[in-house]
Amino acid sequence: MQGKTLYDKLWNIHLVRSDENGSDLLYIDRQLIHEVTSPQAFAGLKMNQRHPRRPSASLAVADHNIPTKDREKGIDNPISALQIQTLEENCKEFKIPYISMEDHRQGIVHVIGPEQGATLPGMTIVCGDSHTATHGALGALAFGIGTSEVEHVLATQCLVQKKMKNMLIRVDGKLQEWVTAKDVVLTIIAKIGTAGGTGYTIEFAGEAISDMSVEERMTVCNMAIEAGARAGLIAVDQKTINYMKDKPFAPKRDDWESAEVFWETLKSDADALFDKTITFNANDIQPQVTWGTSPELSINIYDKIPKRNPEYSNALTYMGLSEDTSISDYLLDKIFIGSCTNSRIEDLRDAAKVVQGKTIADTIKLAMVVPGSGLVKEQAELEGLDKIFIAAGFEWRDPGCSMCLAMNADRLDDGERCASTSNRNFIGRQGSPTGRTILMSPAMVGAAAINGKIIDIREVL
Numbered sequence: 330m331q332g333k334t335l336y337d338k339l340w341n342i343h344l345v346r347s348d349e350n351g352s353d354l355l356y357i358d359r360q361l362i363h364e365v366t367s368p369q370a371f372a373g374l375k376m377n378q379r380h381p382r383r384p385s386a387s388l389a390v391a392d393h394n395i396p397t398k399d400r401e402k403g404i405d406n407p408i409s410a411l412q413i414q415t416l417e418e419n420c421k422e423f424k425i426p427y428i429s430m431e432d433h434r435q436g437i438v439h440v441i442g443p444e445q446g447a448t449l450p451g452m453t454i455v456c457g458d459s460h461t462a463t464h465g466a467l468g469a470l471a472f473g474i475g476t477s478e479v480e481h482v483l484a485t486q487c488l489v490q491k492k493m494k495n496m497l498i499r500v501d502g503k504l505q506e507w508v509t510a511k512d513v514v515l516t517i518i519a520k521i522g523t524a525g526g527t528g529y530t531i532e533f534a535g536e537a538i539s540d541m542s543v544e545e546r547m548t549v550c551n552m553a554i555e556a557g558a559r560a561g562l563i564a565v566d567q568k569t570i571n572y573m574k575d576k577p578f579a580p581k582r583d584d585w586e587s588a589e590v591f592w593e594t595l596k597s598d599a600d601a602l603f604d605k606t607i608t609f610n611a612n613d614i615q616p617q618v619t620w621g622t623s624p625e626l627s628i629n630i631y632d633k634i635p636k637r638n639p640e641y642s643n644a645l646t647y648m649g650l651s652e653d654t655s656i657s658d659y660l661l662d663k664i665f666i667g668s669c670t671n672s673r674i675e676d677l678r679d680a681a682k683v684v685q686g687k688t689i690a691d692t693i694k695l696a697m698v699v700p701g702s703g704l705v706k707e708q709a710e711l712e713g714l715d716k717i718f719i720a721a722g723f724e725w726r727d728p729g730c731s732m733c734l735a736m737n738a739d740r741l742d743d744g745e746r747c748a749s750t751s752n753r754n755f756i757g758r759q760g761s762p763t764g765r766t767i768l769m770s771p772a773m774v775g776a777a778a779i780n781g782k783i784i785d786i787r788e789v790l
Contacts, residue, residue: 334532334602335562336470336495336562337495339562343356355453355488357453359386361389361447361458362479363389363457365457366458368415374480374484381423382486384426388447389428391416391435395430395435395728398738400727428441433703433704436704439456439458439463440728443463445576449573449578450467460552460669461474462550462553462560465550465553465562467565468563496530497597497605498531499607500513500535501611503612507790509545512617514553514556515617516629518556518624519617522556526557530561531558533553539566544676548670616773617770621754623754630656633654633655634651636653657783659746659783661748661767664697667699667730668749669730670750677771680698683775687779688721689721690779696722697723699727699739705728732751733752735758740760741766747759748767750768772786
């Protein structure tokens with residue numbers, strides 16, 4: 330019998346039925362909800378006099394519209410305030426578990442899910458947010474869904490889907506020092522393009538992936554969507570199981586032992602067939618930076634900005650860059666460390682190592698560190714990371730999405746360049762119609778803050 334991929338296993342476990350039109354009905358174990366994509370879904374339930382089938386299978390939190398500064402003063406923006414108020418009212422009415430803005434656990438939905446153990450290996454997980462792929466790092470089938478699908482899952486605990494193909498991306502060998510998960514995933518996207526994974530679920534494997542911590546794996550899976558794939562997966566290993574241990578929502582006692590036995594099966598069989606396989610040499614990967622308006626427009630720190638052609642011309646113009654120059658030639662205006670990609674405790678530790686004992690460049694207008702959750706913030710403060718950042722000239726913020734998508738007070742002004750740990754860099758991503766986002770790792774962002782320009786992290790340490 331032919332071996333199965335991890336994706337095939339997860340799909341088959343959750344398959345309710347297959348229809349003649351080629352669509353499948355999948356059971357959904359966990360739905361994560363935030364204020365951005367849920368109001369219409371709840372309105373649809375009310376209109377049709379429906380109720381969530383399993384309220385306890387959902388977990389809600391506000392993240393995009395949350396202020397990350399002076400939170401005690403409330404929310405000034407009336408639209409943001411209304412979105413959060415609406416989420417709170419809907420969760421109360423439909424008895425959806427909700428982590429409020431005042432709760433010390435509050436944060437970005439894709440950070441709190443794993444840290445609470447609300448997302449577990451072997452689950453199917455959905456959220457009205459494309460970066461739900463993050464949770465695939467735990468050996469779960471996790472993907473973003475549209476607003477109408479949010480309503481459908483709330484009402485039925487199932488989702489109509491068409492099965493995707495299997496893609497295997499191997500990163501073999503060892504990464505060089507200070508080459509991070511962010512550099513790996515940007516290298517992958519630069520090679521296969523933002524449509525390279527379309528129609529696939531990507532499983533990431535190889536020695537370099539196995540060597541990563543669970544948090545680093547989350548960074549890789551988080552950006553699977555930027556490679557065109559709806560979902561990213563990494564097989565369960567002992568690191569995964571250790572990470573889940575004692576999480577609030579994780580199984581307890583005898584249930585834990587049973588779960589562990591099951592979780593150990595969540596890997597592709599040795600003879601499993603993939604529809605497409607792409608291999609990378611980990612030792613070849615260098616620190617990466619984006620120069621354009623798409624994550625695939627990424628180069629290593631020593632490459633030149635590409636020469637103009639019909640494909641790149643608009644990106645160069647928008648970014649205010651000249652062809653055949655170095656990305657390190659250009660001054661930066663703002664610094665952002667945060668987002669669902671890079672706001673976990675390990676990310677903050679990396680950045681703190683770089684800036685410790687140093688001061689941000691005089692040319693930097695604003696540098697901020699935004700923890701991914703209240704628990705991340707508490708841990709960072711316990712370790713004294715907040716003091717390191719503040720001493721270096723950073724603002725130490727409250728948890729939230731912050732400048733990543735600029736649905737709050739944190740925004741770029743016209744023409745500003747921002748060294749960012751976010752996941753997307755399209756036009757206006759961080760707030761201004763002409764704001765310029767340059768993606769890189771937390772360590773690289775830390776080095777850029779100190780230097781005022783982009784620089785190889787390995788030249789700083």
